[in-house]
Amino acid sequence: MMLESTAKRPRAAHAPAGLEAAELVRPTTVREALSLLEKAAQAGRAVMVLAGGTDLIVDRHLLPIDRAHRVDLVVDVTRIEQFHAIAKDGERLSFAGGVTYWDLRRERLVLEAIPMLAEMAKDVGAVQIQTRGTLAGNIASASPAADGVPALMALDANVHLASTQGSRTIPLAQFFTGYRKTVMRPDELIVRIDVRLPGSAKVSWRKVGTRQAQSISKVALASVIDVANGTIRHARFGMASVAATTHPLDHVRTYVEGRALSAIDPAEVDLALGRDIQPIDDVRSTGEYRMHVARSLVRRALASVSA
Ligand SMILES: Cc1cc2nc3c(=O)[nH]c(=O)nc-3n(C[C@H](O)[C@H](O)[C@H](O)COP(=O)(O)OP(=O)(O)OC[C@H]3O[C@@H](n4cnc5c(N)ncnc54)[C@H](O)[C@@H]3O)c2cc1C
Numbered sequence: 001m002m003l004e005s006t007a008k009r010p011r012a013a014h015a016p017a018g019l020e021a022a023e024l025v026r027p028t029t030v031r032e033a034l035s036l037l038e039k040a041a042q043a044g045r046a047v048m049v050l051a052g053g054t055d056l057i058v059d060r061h062l063l064p065i066d067r068a069h070r071v072d073l074v075v076d077v078t079r080i081e082q083f084h085a086i087a088k089d090g091e092r093l094s095f096a097g098g099v100t101y102w103d104l105r106r107e108r109l110v111l112e113a114i115p116m117l118a119e120m121a122k123d124v125g126a127v128q129i130q131t132r133g134t135l136a137g138n139i140a141s142a143s144p145a146a147d148g149v150p151a152l153m154a155l156d157a158n159v160h161l162a163s164t165q166g167s168r169t170i171p172l173a174q175f176f177t178g179y180r181k182t183v184m185r186p187d188e189l190i191v192r193i194d195v196r197l198p199g200s201a202k203v204s205w206r207k208v209g210t211r212q213a214q215s216i217s218k219v220a221l222a223s224v225i226d227v228a229n230g231t232i233r234h235a236r237f238g239m240a241s242v243a244a245t246t247h248p249l250d251h252v253r254t255y256v257e258g259r260a261l262s263a264i265d266p267a268e269v270d271l272a273l274g275r276d277i278q279p280i281d282d283v284r285s286t287g288e289y290r291m292h293v294a295r296s297l298v299r300r301a302l303a304s305v306s307a
Helices: 030-042 056-062 101-106 108-113 115-122 127-132 135-141 148-154 250-256 266-276 287-306
Strands: 023-025 047-050 073-076 086-089 092-096 158-163 166-171 176-178 189-196 202-208 219-228 231-240
Touching: 030 047, 030 073, 030 158, 030 189, 047 056, 086 108, 092 108, 101 108, 101 115, 101 127, 108 115, 115 148, 115 202, 135 148, 135 189, 148 219, 148 231, 202 287, 219 287, 231 250, 231 287, 250 266, 266 287
Parallel strands: 023 073, 047 073
Antiparallel strands: 086 092, 092 189, 158 166, 158 189, 202 219, 219 231
16 A cells, blocks of 8 residues: 655645655565565665554654655554464463553463563553554664563563574563664564563562653663572563663672672662663753662662562
8 A cells, every 4th residue: 555645745744754655565474574574675665664653653753854764665563463472481471573562461371470561561651552552662662761671671581583584582681782773673573572480589660750641751660589598599670761771780680689688788789770870861850860769769679579
C-alpha cells in the first residue's frame, strides 16, 4: 500500500515527517519480514521497522520536516503471528518480538513467575500505550528513560536478533553503545527476548516520575537480589534516566555480592553508586535530585531483602 504522496502540496497535518511517500508492507512471518529488510538494503531503500508506533510515529510527528530523513519502506511487524508468544524454557521466560505491555499485564506465566514485569508494564504511559507498545520497541528505541529496559536488565535479559544472514544473541547489558545507539543492524529484527526466572530472589520495581501515570521517569530502578543464609549471593540492577543508557550499577552489584547483609555499609553503597552514575540536569529533573532519588531507591531495594 502506498501512503498518499504530498509532494505537490504542503504536508498534511496528520502525515508523519518523511513518511509521505513510503510503501507500507505487512509481513505475516519473520522469514518474510527479514527478506523484505534484506531486499530493501540491497536496493538502497531507506527502511523502517514499525511495531506499536508509540515511539516512532510520535517522534516523526515531532521532528522538524527538514530533519526527518525520507523513508521508502515501512515494514509493519504487528501481523507476524509468532511475534506474540510468551513461553517458559527451563529457567528462562521468553517474549517474542511483538509482545506488548498489555500482554505482560495479562499473561499468567508473567503474573506467577515475575509479577514485577506486570507492575512495570502498568507504569508505562496509559492503557492505550500499553496495548500497542512493545518490549522490542522499547529496547530498539534505546531511550535512557525506558521502563522496560531496566526491568529486563535486572532479569539478565538476552536480546535475540535475526537477519537473513543468521541469528545472534546479545546480553541486554551489552546491547546499547551510547545515547540511543545499539549494536543492531538495519537488516536485523529483535525476534525474541529472554530473561532469567528469579526463583526465590527478591524482585522489585520503583519508578519515580512527576505523576503516577503518563509520566517518563526521573529515575527508575529494577532489582533482583538473591539472599542465602544472610548473604547476598546474586544481585542485578537496571536503573533508568541517570546516564546515557540504562545502567546496570555494576559497582553497587560488586560491592553487595558475596557480602553478608549485616556487613553492608550504606555509606559504601552510596560511594559505589557515585562511581556508577553521575546524572545530569535536563527538562525532567536535576542531576542532584536524581542522585538523591537513586540513592534512596538503592537503599530501599537493599532494605527489602533485609526485612
Ligand atoms: C503517551 C506516551 C507515553 C509513553 N510512556 C512511556 C513510559 O511510561 N515508559 C516507557 O518506557 N516508554 C513510554 N513511551 C514510549 C513507548 O511507548 C515505548 O518505548 C514502547 O515500548 C515502544 O514500542 P513500540 O512497539 O511502540 O515501538 P515503535 O514506535 O513501533 O518502534 C520504536 C523503535 O523500535 C524499532 N522496532 C520495533 N520493533 C522492533 C523489532 N521487533 N525489531 C527491531 N526493531 C524494532 C523501530 O524500528 C523503532 O526504531 C510512551 C510513549 C507515548 C506516546
